[in-house]
Amino acid sequence: MKRLLTTLTIGGLIAxxxxxxxxxxxxGSAGTTRLRVARGTAAxxxxxxxxxxxxxSAPRLFAAAGxxxxxxxxxxxxxxxxxxxxxxxxxxxxxxxxGQMASYVDDGLSPAVRRTLSRLQDSVPPMSGxxxxxxxxxxxxxxxxxxxxxxxxxPIAAASIGQVHRAITRDGRAVxxxxxxxxxxxxIAADLQNVALLRxxxxxxxxxxxxxxxIAELRERVLEELDYRREASNQRLLAAHYAGHPTIHIPxxxxxLSTRRVVTSELADGARFAxxxxxxQAERDLAAETIYRFTFRSLYDAHAFNGDPHPGNYLFHxxxxxxxxxxxxxxxxxxxxxxxxxxxxRYLCVDEDPAGFRAAMVRAGFLIPDAPVSTDTVxxxxxxxxxxxxxxxxxxxxxxxxxxVVRRFFDVRSPLAQYVSVPRSYVILQRINLGLFxxxxxxxxxxxWRAIAxxxxxxxxxxxxxxxxxxxxxxxxxxxxxxxxxx
Amino acid sequence: MSxxxxxxYATAAGLVARSAAAYAASVPDDPAxxxxxxxxxxxxxxxxxxxxxxxxxRALLLQAxxxxxxxxxxxxxxxxxxxxxxxxxxSAYLATINFAERAVAERAAARVRRIHERVTGxxxxxGRPYAAGDPALLLWVHSTLVESGIxxxxxxxxxxxxxxxxxxxxxxxxxxxxxxxxxxxVPASLAGLGAYLGSVRPELRCTPAAQESMAYLLDxxxxxxxxxxxxxxxxxxxxxxxxxxxxxxxxxxxPLPLTDSRRAxxxxxxxxxxxVFLGEPGVLEARQRIELRVRAARRP
Numbered sequence: 026m027k028r029l030l031t032t033l034t035i036g037g038l039i040a041x042x043x044x045x046x047x048x049x050x051x052x053g054s055a056g057t058t059r060l061r062v063a064r065g066t067a068a069x070x071x072x073x074x075x076x077x078x079x080x081x082s083a084p085r086l087f088a089a090a091g092x093x094x095x096x097x098x099x100x101x102x103x104x105x106x107x108x109x110x111x112x113x114x115x116x117x118x119x120x121x122x123x124g125q126m127a128s129y130v131d132d133g134l135s136p137a138v139r140r141t142l143s144r145l146q147d148s149v150p151p152m153s154g155x156x157x158x159x160x161x162x163x164x165x166x167x168x169x170x171x172x173x174x175x176x177x178x179x180p181i182a183a184a185s186i187g188q189v190h191r192a193i194t195r196d197g198r199a200v201x202x203x204x205x206x207x208x209x210x211x212x213i214a215a216d217l218q219n220v221a222l223l224r225x226x227x228x229x230x231x232x233x234x235x236x237x238x239x240i241a242e243l244r245e246r247v248l249e250e251l252d253y254r255r256e257a258s259n260q261r262l263l264a265a266h267y268a269g270h271p272t273i274h275i276p277x278x279x280x281x282l283s284t285r286r287v288v289t290s291e292l293a294d295g296a297r298f299a300x301x302x303x304x305x306q307a308e309r310d311l312a313a314e315t316i317y318r319f320t321f322r323s324l325y326d327a328h329a330f331n332g333d334p335h336p337g338n339y340l341f342h343x344x345x346x347x348x349x350x351x352x353x354x355x356x357x358x359x360x361x362x363x364x365x366x367x368x369x370x371r372y373l374c375v376d377e378d379p380a381g382f383r384a385a386m387v388r389a390g391f392l393i394p395d396a397p398v399s400t401d402t403v404x405x406x407x408x409x410x411x412x413x414x415x416x417x418x419x420x421x422x423x424x425x426x427x428x429x430v431v432r433r434f435f436d437v438r439s440p441l442a443q444y445v446s447v448p449r450s451y452v453i454l455q456r457i458n459l460g461l462f463x464x465x466x467x468x469x470x471x472x473x474w475r476a477i478a479x480x481x482x483x484x485x486x487x488x489x490x491x492x493x494x495x496x497x498x499x500x501x502x503x504x505x506x507x508x509x510x511x512x
Numbered sequence: 513m514s515x516x517x518x519x520x521y522a523t524a525a526g527l528v529a530r531s532a533a534a535y536a537a538s539v540p541d542d543p544a545x546x547x548x549x550x551x552x553x554x555x556x557x558x559x560x561x562x563x564x565x566x567x568x569x570r571a572l573l574l575q576a577x578x579x580x581x582x583x584x585x586x587x588x589x590x591x592x593x594x595x596x597x598x599x600x601x602x603s604a605y606l607a608t609i610n611f612a613e614r615a616v617a618e619r620a621a622a623r624v625r626r627i628h629e630r631v632t633g634x635x636x637x638x639g640r641p642y643a644a645g646d647p648a649l650l651l652w653v654h655s656t657l658v659e660s661g662i663x664x665x666x667x668x669x670x671x672x673x674x675x676x677x678x679x680x681x682x683x684x685x686x687x688x689x690x691x692x693x694x695x696x697x698v699p700a701s702l703a704g705l706g707a708y709l710g711s712v713r714p715e716l717r718c719t720p721a722a723q724e725s726m727a728y729l730l731d732x733x734x735x736x737x738x739x740x741x742x743x744x745x746x747x748x749x750x751x752x753x754x755x756x757x758x759x760x761x762x763x764x765x766x767p768l769p770l771t772d773s774r775r776a777x778x779x780x781x782x783x784x785x786x787x788v789f790l791g792e793p794g795v796l797e798a799r800q801r802i803e804l805r806v807r808a809a810r811r812p
Contacts, residue, residue, distance in 0.1 A: 101803055111670075115562060115783025141791030148796050219773050222780045225741055 081294075086199035087175065089294040090191040095182045101150035106207045108156075112149055113206065116222070118186065118213045121145050122247050151188050154178030157204045164284040169202075172282070186210075186251065191292060198291065200279055203253065205286035210251040217244040242449050250353045253288040259329070259355040260290065266327050269504060271496035272315040272345045273322075275352075293348045295340030301468065304341075311345030313422075313470030314477065314493055319349060320461055321481045322497075325367075328358045332453040334460035336467065345493055356453040365389035366454070371484050374415050374475075379404045389448065396444035406441045409433045413462075413474040420474055427466030431459055520592055520724075523734025527596050528785075529792055534604035536794030539801055543613035548687070551809035554672065554680040558661040559610050560802065562782050563669030567660040568603075569750035572729060574656040576722040577761060578715060580642035581649045583635035586721040588644070595728065609687055611802060621690035628692070637719045647693045654688040655699065655708055662702070664753050667770065668779055677702045718761040726762065739788070745781030752778075 081089075103109050113121065124142035152160075158178065161169045169176040173192040180188035187205040194200055217223075220240050227236045249255050257278045264275040274293075282289035301309055316339065324330050332354035340348040365388045372381035379400045386392040392403065409430055413420055433439070447455060472491070479487030480494050489495040549555040558564065576582045585591050591598050608620045631644035642649065662677050672680060678701050688698040699705040730747045731740075751759060752767035759766070768774055790796055 098800070100807070101800060111562075114779075115786070116780040117783050117787060120784070120787055137791070141787065144791045144796055145787055148790055148799075215776070216780060219776045219780065221773075221777045222745070222784070226784075 083193050083197050083199035083292075086292045086294055087177075087191055087193055090181050090199070090201070090292055091177065093181070093294065093297075094179075097180060097183055097188075098150045099153075099179065102153040102156075103150055103206070104153045104156055106156075109152075109206045109208050110212060113186075113209055114212050114216075116216050117145065118209055119216045119223075119247070121149065122186065122213060122250065123243070149183075151180050151183055152204070152206060156207065157188065157190065160204050160207050161202070161287055163207075164287045165282060173200075173202075186213075187286075192289075194279065194282070194289075198279070200282070200289050201276075201292045202282070203288045203290075205251070205253065207286075210248075210286070213251060214248060217247060238449055246354065246453075252285055253283065253353075254285055256351075256353045256355075257283045257288045257290075259331075259352040263323065263327065263329065263331075263349075263352060263355075266323075267319075270500050272311075272347060272493060273319050274342075274346065274348045276348065276350070293340055293350075295342045295348055298336035298339055298341070298464075298467075301341060306469070306471075308343060308345075309468045310470050310472060311493065312339075312341050312347055313465050313468045314472050314491065315345045315347045316461070316464060317472070317474065317477060318481070318493070318497065319347070320457065321478065324358070324363075325481050325483055328360070328363060330356045330358065330453060330457075332356055332456050334456060334464055336464055354453070356450075358450075362450050366451075367482075367484065370411065370414070370478075370482065373404070373407070373411055374478075375482075375485065382407075389451065391445055391447065391451070392441075393444050393446075396441075398440055398444060402440055406433070406439055406445075414478045415475070417475045418473055419471050421469060421471040422462060422465040422474075423469055424463075424466040427462040430462050521595060521728050521733070522593055524596055524728075524732030525734045527599065527732065527735065528739070528788055530596050530600040531603045532789055532792030532795050534600040535607050536792070536798040538604045538607035539611045539798035540613060540616065541801060543611075544615070545613045546805070546809070547609075547611060547613055547617055548690075549610060549683055551806040553683055554676050555610060555683045556802070556806070557670070557676075558665060558672070558680060559606065560799070561661075561665050561669040562779070562786055563664045563667070563749075564661070565746055565782065565785060566668055566749045566753060566778075567657075567664035568606075569729070569747060570664055570753045571653075571657040571660040573726055573750060573754060573762070574660065574758060575653050576726050577718060577758060578649065578652050578712070579635050579638050579717055579719050579722075580640060580646075581652055582719055582722045582725070583633065583637070583642055584631050584644045584649070586725065587633050588631040591725065595732075609690065617690065625692050635719075637717075637721075645692055647697060650691050650693050651688060651697060651708070652712055654684070654691070654693065655705055658684045659705055659709060660753070664749075667753050668749055668775065668782060674702075681705050713757070716758075716761065718763075723762065742781050742785050742788075745778050746785060749778045749781070 103112060124145055151157075155178075157180065158169050161172065165172055169178075169190070169192065172195075174195050174197070175193040177191045179190075181191050181201075182189040184203060186209045187203050190202045190204060192200050192202050217240075223240055224236055227239060257280070260275060261278045261280070264277050267273045267275050276291040276293050279289040279291070296304075301312065304312075316334075320331070320334065331349070331352060333351055335351070338349060338351045340350065342348065365385050368385035369382055369389065372378045372385055383392065383400050383403050386403065386407070387394050396403075408415065410433070412426070412430075413422060476487065476490035477494065479485045480490060480498075489498045558567075561567075576585075589598060605620055605624065609617050612620070625645065628644035628650075632642065634641050644650075658681055662672060662680060665671055681702050681704070682700045685695060685698045685700050689695050699708045730751075732743070735743055748767060751764050752770055754764075790799075
């Protein structure tokens with residue numbers, strides 16, 4: 026048994042990373058979907074009560090951020106770039122990044138893998154105030170004490186490859202400043218360049234023809250995430266896209282204080298995901314509706330998908346108002362990439378044309394052409410992913426449902442298993458199944474998801490189905506203009 | 513524990529978990545003193561280096577080449593019945609000597625000396641009598657460990673400066689003394705260590721017991737394929753770090769040249785192994801206890 030646990034630790038880590046570790050999937054007992062909230066990089070990204078609309082004064086926000094300060098091992102703080110190398114070199118940074126990317130599926134991971142991932146995150150202490158200041162100085166040209174009106178040298182939260190400091194800008198805005206560990210990007214890049222080991226390890230969990238594609242995808246995603254400029258640009262675009270939205274709020278980026286290794290955004294504060302357990306179901310339903318709308322509006326209107334639907338990336342303000350944080354993992358879709366997905370949902374859920382659905386799956390590359398399985402089997406296997414939107418009417422998303430979705434995704438015994446795969450450009454989309462539904466399941470949210478989906482589906486553009494839908498429709502009418510974000 | 517008499521070696525199941533547990537339990541919480549080395553020592557740096565598993569394995573490979581040392585292990589210890597337990601006990605002993613307070617380290621060493629007293633016999637290969645308490649054998653075991661720490665850190669870890677190498681050899685003299693080698697016999701400089709190791713070479717040979725036990729260690733049955741993958745790298749690193757004469761005695765093939773990228777790959781394997789080790793209960797906390805002591809000592 027012990028041996029097995031050790032096995033799962035290494036193999037699991039790697040498999041988790043690509044979300045293809047079918048071998049490692051061990052379904053949890055029914056109803057045990059619990060999301061990790063307190064920890065995890067994203068979890069950690071500081072929360073921000075946000076923006077102009079929910080504005081409180083900068084000093085008040087600054088103080089609130091201090092009160093929510095995460096407890097960090099400052100007694101073990103990394104003091105030099107060499108300390109960072111010792112802690113995160115030799116694949117550890119890579120494994121940690123992988124762990125972060127996979128953390129929201131941790132219900133699908135064995136206890137041993139979960140333990141290893143969280144231990145690895147725990148093993149990285151924050152930077153000392155001096156080291157963080159040094160990075161800020163290198164990036165922005167001045168020490169933070171001069172750059173900002175107020176600067177807290179002690180971090181308020183950790184991030185897997187950085188940490189967040191609270192500050193007040195010279196023009197009086199309360200901000201969250203995320204500072205990257207020095208040298209980490211270079212170390213991770215070097216480890217992802219020398220892929221002999223990774224390739225051998227991945228061969229154990231993935232078919233060999235997939236390995237190089239997976240490594241390429243992993244490298245691209247991780248390197249993207251290491252460049253905070255990309256995150257800033259995604260967040261800037263989405264903040265602009267949702268400006269004025271009745272319930273979706275995205276903190277703005279302070280561009281002049283953002284670089285490759287430092288990203289500065291408006292500070293926000295609000296209830297954490299864990300606190301929602303004490304809220305009324307009606308409030309939880311509204312929060313879930315906003316998260317659902319955000320996910321699919323972003324996909325269909327903005328052709329962008331935030332691949333990190335981690336519970337730590339939300340702040341809740343009541344009445345369905347949600348602040349969304351952390352845009353390090355945004356995938357932009359071309360119309361050609363999006364069309365087969367639209368076709369799939371349309372043929373299955375609206376036109377009820379199984380053959381058309383199957384053909385769209387083949388076009389997307391999910392299913393090999395001429396697979397010797399019946400179309401009924403294909404539909405039966407895939408239907409669980411569309412379960413919430415195939416029929417109208419209110420429907421509660423439970424932890425059981427979320428687990429079932431994940432189990433199906435990893436089901437090697439399915440008659441379809443050998444004929445399906447997830448093409449590279451869609452890997453990130455599986456996070457809808459693996460992450461979004463886990464979050465909605467945790468909220469035990471009820472809504473007429475089909476009716477909301479019809480509002481959003483570009484081939485239906487249904488009428489508002491809820492008060493929030495009506496407010497959103499009014500917002501969309503107001504904002505006008507092209508919906509699509511530049512990629 | 514072992515019911516597999518017909519099978520000469522028990523499986524290696526639980527190697528990481530048991531070594532980790534032994535290590536974590538041996539790093540004290542609130543020691544009365546800083547032990548025989550202390551937070552500023554090179555010994556602490558070497559034993560906490562990422563490369564230390566490779567150093568340990570390389571040391572075992574060298575130690576086994578002494579027929580009398582090997583015979584003692586082969587004929588007396590529970591090595592065949594419980595190799596994992598034996599390795600875990602060794603890692604516990606090393607952690608105790610390094611990090612425990614002096615009284616605890618002395619008690620652990622006394623226990624080892626007592627066990628050694630009972631280990632005597634005649635080596636069937638050379639026909640020579642042996643005793644585990646023989647300072648000559650203990651010195652061989654000691655010296656190979658010290659040299660391996662230096663060699664392996666230079667290849668796969670954080671290399672020691674020339675003065676630190678000498679300092680490390682000198683610091684470690686007390687470890688040999690603890691198990692019963694008179695201080696005067698223990699090399700106290702790098703040059704002395706090299707001369708000593710060279711002087712023992714004529715006695716070395718690869719006996720069947722050495723061949724068999726090291727074959728077990730290099731490819732431990734019962735390790736799952738995933739960790740076996742990493743273990744292959746660890747053991748290849750240890751073999752690459754051996755002197756070529758030792759590789760020839762065993763008949764191991766020449767290792768791949770240690771190019772920069774090969775070395776990086778082996779370091780990655782060490783990092784993954786360390787990550788797994790870190791995932792075991794208590795290991796992170798044990799390391800944090802050590803780090804806090806190092807920091808406290810650094811404070812003016």
